[in-house]
Amino acid sequence: MPIGHTWSVAVLGIDGRLIEVEADLGGGLPTTKLVGLPDAGLREAKDRVRSAVRNSGRQWPGEKLTLGLSPADLPKLGSGYDLAIAVAVLAAAGSVPATRLPGTILLGELSLDGRVREIRGVLPGLIAARKAGMKRAVVPAHSLSEAALVEDLEIFGAARLADVISWLEGEGTLVRPEVAAGNDPPKPPDLTDVVGQPEARWALEVAAAGGHHVLFTGPPGVGKTMLAKRLPGLLPTLSIEEALEVTAVHSVHGSLSPTAPLATTPPFVAPHHSVSVAALVGGGSGLASPGLISQAHRGVLLLDEACEFSGQALESLRTAIEEGEIRIARSKGSVRYPARFQLVLAANPCPCAPPRETDCTCTPAARRRYLNRLSGPLLDRVDIRVRMRPITAMTTHADGAPEPTEAVRERVLAARDRAATRWSAHGWRTNAEVPGPALRRQFALPRHATALLDRSLERGLLSARGADRCLRLSWTLADLAADPEPSADHVAAALEFRDRRAA
Template sequence: MSYARVLCVGLVGVTGHLVEVEADLAAGLPAVMLTGLPDASLNEARDRVRAAIVNSGQDWPNRRITVNLLPADLHKHGSSFDLAIATALLTGAGDLPPGPLREVVLLGELGLDGTVRPVRGVLPMVAAAVRAGVTRVIVPVENACEATVVPGVTVRAVDTLRRLVEFVRGQELLLDPLPAATPPPPPPLDLADVAGQLMGRLGLEVAAAGGHHLALFGAPGAGKTMLAERLPSILPELDDEAALEVTALHSIAGVLPPGSHLIRRPPFQAPHHSASLASLIGGGSGLARPGAMSLAHRGVLFLDEVSEMSGRTLQALREPLETGQVVLARLHGTTEYPARVQLVVAANPCPCASPAGDQYCTCSPHVRRRYRAKLSGPLLDRIDMRITLRPMRAADLVPADDPATPSAVVATKVSQARKVAEERWAANGWRVNAEVPGPVLRKPPWQLPLKETTDLRRALDLGLLSARGFDRVLRLAWTLADLDGRSRPERADIGEAIQLRMGESHEWTE
């Protein structure tokens, strides 16, 4: 009886778990048994591994083979175990010495010709290996640059199973990670391109400084999409922790470009209004994959033409907006993905959406109400600001002597406001004002004097605001004070926050 053991990593959501791949070769009828809760794609590894070993010039051991994946109660999925299974089989058969691969994590999918192909989720897998105390990994050459992002790990790359076999025998060297290819930067989007719409620009600045959600309403061509697309240009770059989270999610989803380093710019996701529930929130058969909401983690999720979206899809946003994570329950367990996003929605006032304004609308009141009901009260209540953009005028499009403020200037102001807020809430672990729970702002030492909140309390008593809206106005007021360099909000900040919260069109308010 022959036995071998190598290491791999399995993923559940964004969490990696160290997996021991055991191979036992015994006398008996030739067969391969795979145990340890493998999924369908992992069960198919038996045929892939056999063909890869034979086509790499190695002998297939014609014995009764049992491959076990420990821990046996953890569901395993995907093809990233192929390289580890092949190595365990060859080591158990006596074709490879066990020493060189002791305490080394092996990741990679095998082609039938023995090539080692890239896999998804390498970054969180390598991070899990380091947390478990394993500091050496061998990955596909296309994933090597991604793996080097994790600090404290030695990464080597391999392109074929034959190269790995010869390395273990001391006849060949593994590959070093290739330098990251830096793609040309996309054309910059600048706030200076937006004509007029001072209220919209203010809303964008406040949203960026405090991490607030934003709703933009107005006729076609008013600049809703232009404003939303330029929100990332005034957001600060991600710190190391946030960048690792974002890059890991993109790696799991398989949308991380080859040779990429950490994603430092806040992501921007703009799914089409016909997007399905699974594509927006996450899902799929077998392992639930992250959707657009998780891919926008620490960035912006922009829903254009939100009134055209499915009501069921929109209602699914409510819990993630509150908790900052998506929980996907499936038959074999629950998968959690982070989803702390800034939501920006844009909508026309009605189906006909006359560019000249509501006075030329041809829709009946019933049609207008039904159109706007897609953005339900409970979801709209979770959006901090509602801003109505007026139709553009000729004067707005004529170049002015005093050009609009560019993104770089606004970004500097936003960064300073965020630093003030982060220092204020550092002891509690909150980064921006939008993350602060409402009860904290309503109690000492952060409670504002009664004379400063007179207008806010009156709006609540009149039913113009919900209790959630009350707290969100307080958060907006703190952000406005941070932008203006004041240590605490004043009554004028409360009034401006109420205006940003209520909007100008009461058809969209509580």
């Protein structure tokens, strides 16, 4: 009897691998064996598929059945192979024609009564299938809006296994994606809500223009968290490439919106300070799932009350900040998730944190111990540090109204356009992404412009990494001023932003 062949996809991180599903009948007593490194959930697929086939009006083969998933050395996780296995078995038994199976991806979990359930990772799986040359895909009907984001691939949605069988026999049709109505994203909070704090507002604008990390310190109630929550409103909307990256992460995590799956605005993630390391960077048994830093990819990660986070959680961010991705090894293998986010830290200056610094009851040692929870290596990766002061007057009259988000955003977008034009030949989008060697060689500044930076390095006030970050920051200041390159004043202002006394 011929072997049934179908295709599915394994998703490792946000990378997909094409999986060939084979079904061989005959050669012994009626048993079912599944090979190809399945996990516990996938080993149960043979029982789910058997019931789904029977409850869809078809006979389960009464012979020895061997199911193979190739490549055999790649771990197979989850229940997303059920539909491909069921169709492979029916094709091997001659119950359905195989004419439509070549070039077709089958994704979906089967319930015992034959319903096709939605699964995670449909988007990255179909992107991988398109790259591998597949022509069409059958996915759960509930995942149609997500699957429709992949172009150049014919998408069909199935609610039941019986619908797929009828489609293969040419007697029925499957659901096709509808043109989704554009949903307006929620309006972000406005900068006009923040009273005073001109230095912090300027720092936020600079951070938005260059993609820089920022630290706000100050007594409670001065607006640290309010400012941080308004940063996403200053950032440009995501490009198609960036939107697909962000959506792929949320697809694997299982947190996509069913009505508007494509993420078009920068995400904003603000975990509680009790968050575990695994929840922050990603974890889980088998293969790791994406953590909060990956869910903040191309957006903002706010660590409010930063000094209350565990030291291990804070230090786990260091590699991701430098490389823009996180690699996690677990028993089933290693996965890679993107994690290019803007980090915003908000911290009180001491444990007691009174509204006025003169009322502080902490000893100098206690204050140092509290702020030292933000280690030197972590702070060295933060470009901008701002010390915020208590509010002394409430501005309520119209003449002194703070500048709105839209006005600031226009300047940010203009500065980002200048940076994108300058770095486009090299593939960098923002100043924060430019590597240090390129700034020192290809785009080196005159010696008189970097004299202050050189003196700081000589005196040990600045690390080599800190000097690179000052150069990136000076380019952002020049872009905001519409200058062709940074001057000595821009470099001095960038160095002032990194003043350790602001931490």
